[in-house]
Amino acid sequence: MKVVWVILATAAAVALQTTLDRWIPLGTVDLVLIVVVYFALTSGRVTGMLTGTFAGLVQDALSGAVIGMAGLSKTVVGFAAGVVGTQFIVAHSFSRFVVFMLASLVDQLIFRGLYEGLGLRHFGWSYAQLAGHALGNAVLGVLLFKLTELLPGAVERRRHARGLRR
Amino acid sequence: MAILDLRLRAGYLFLAVVVGHLVLISAQVNGRTGVPLLETATFGVFSEVQRGASSVLNGVAGAWNGYVALRGVRAENESLRRQLADAQLQIQQQRALVDRTRSLESLLQLQSGVDLQTTAAQIIGSAASPDFRTVTIDKGSADGITTDMAVLAPNGVVGRVVVAGRRTSRVQLLVDRNAAAGAIVERSRAQGVVVGAGEDRLHLEYVSDVSDVAVGDILVTSGIDGIYPKGFIIGTVDAVEKNGVAYRTISIRPAINFSSLEDVLIVRTPTPAQQLEPEKPE
Known part of the structure; x- marks a missing residue:
């Protein structure tokens, strides 16, 4: 069941990433990374790693990049976030925010580092850009957590309210 | 599990x-x-x-080879020594053949590179008197050779045909005292006439006093004599000596080593001057 969720969430993230940008300026926010970190924090390192592998490869395939670049970076991020999720308590929004920030930076470091190191592309390392990217991912990631935590309760409360009215 | x-x-x-x-x-x-x-x-x-x-x-x-398989090495060594001696003898023979082939190859290359009709000939003799620097070649009028045809070698100008027999011809070498050729200094384009000095030496004469001629300059045929095609190497300026106010002796070292010459090319294409000459009545 979890695999289905991973596939659906990844597909949704990729679809949103590739379509939403036309209407909402996402900037350098990486929805796929947010999904990977989310599953890593909620399900552990193996799920995080496999989600990262799958999502990264899909992202590579759809972006015309060298297959495996995003796959590798997101695998590492998923595994590391999973380790953090199991070793530390990351139930608080601030701790999640920090994890998302660090995950974004690590992802960028590996992804860009590989491209730069292999001489395939020059990105131009802008600290402001990296910080903005990490900040955007962290904010959206925390919001995603809030949404998923609030959503089941809200549904439950709504059902409960309907029952009282009857 | x-x-x-x-x-x-x-x-x-x-x-x-x-x-x-x-x-x-x-x-x-x-x-x-x-x-x-x-x-x-x-x-x-x-x-x-x-x-x-x-x-x-x-x-x-x-x-294995150093310790185990050394049996029979002595006999093999003797056999190899004999083979080496035979091979060295063959090398001596082949070297002579190679020299000969190289000479012919360079001659052929010149023949293909020159935009002239030429006939290859072999030197079969030299002059009977040491005062005359001529050689005899194995091609004559039967091969289309006529007098005043230029004779070249891969390194430069050899001379001209002075007598065309039926099957052989006599070639006057450029170093002969009676030989001369129009020459031009390749660097400064100064013109003059190269004349033979008898020995393996040439002199450049009729050069203007203000002409720029220096040691090491290369001389090529100018073509004005109507015998030698233009642009073929004659030799290198060996010495420039001033004799008097307006006279210079310019010594030329020929490009050809005439004493070791074996094969030559006879130019059968008439020069522009030869083409303009009226045909002699037979």
């Missing part, structure tokens, strides 16, 4: 996935040499394996 539980082997799985990604990336990315990194890395690893295996096998083979 614990080994199948990936959760317990998360570290190994992570490592495997990372390596898988690296392999995947390496297969797509070319290295500095244009070869995929995967291929380069694989070759690098396996070449070291090959090197190790080869050194081990070489060691074994060396031990």
Whole structure:
């Protein structure tokens, strides 16, 4: 069941990433990374790693990049976030925010580092850009957590309210 | 069954996935040499394996050849010595043949490179008197040779045909005292006439006093004599000596070593001056 969720969430993230940008300026926010970190924090390192592998490869395939670049970076991020999720308590929004920030930076470091190191592309390392990217991912990631935590309760409360009215 | 539980082997799985990604990336990315990194890395690893295996096998083979397989070496040594002596003798014979072939090859190359109709000839004799610097060639009027045809060699100008017999001809060498050729200094374009000095030496005469001629300058035929085609090397200025106020002796070292000449080319294409000459009545 979890695999289905991973596939659906990844597909949704990729679809949103590739379509939403036309209407909402996402900037350098990486929805796929947010999904990977989310599953890593909620399900552990193996799920995080496999989600990262799958999502990264899909992202590579759809972006015309060298297959495996995003796959590798997101695998590492998923595994590391999973380790953090199991070793530390990351139930608080601030701790999640920090994890998302660090995950974004690590992802960028590996992804860009590989491209730069292999001489395939020059990105131009802008600290402001990296910080903005990490900040955007962290904010959206925390919001995603809030949404998923609030959503089941809200549904439950709504059902409960309907029952009282009857 | 614990080994199948990936959760317990998360570290190994992570490592495997990372390596898988690296392999995947390496297969797509070319290295500095244009070869995929995967291929380069694989070759690098396996070449070291090959090197190790080869050194081990070489060691074994060396031990075998150095100690075990030495029986019969003495007889083989004697046999090889005899073969070497025979080979050295053959080398002496082949070397003479090679020299001959090289000479002919250079002659043929000149023949193909020159935009002139030429006939190759072999020198079969020289002048009977040492005062005359002539040679006899094995081509004559039967081969289309006529008098005043220029004779060349791969290195430069040899001379001209002075007597055309039916099957042989006599060639006056450029170093003969009666020989002369229009010449031009390649560097400064100064013109003059090269005349033979009898020995293996030439002189450049009729050169203007203000002409720029220096030691080391290369002289080529000017073509104004109507015999020699333009642009062929005559020799190099060996010395420039001033004799009096307006007189210079310019010594030329010929490009040809006349004493070792064996094969020559006779130019059958008439020069522009020869083409303008009225045909002699038979």
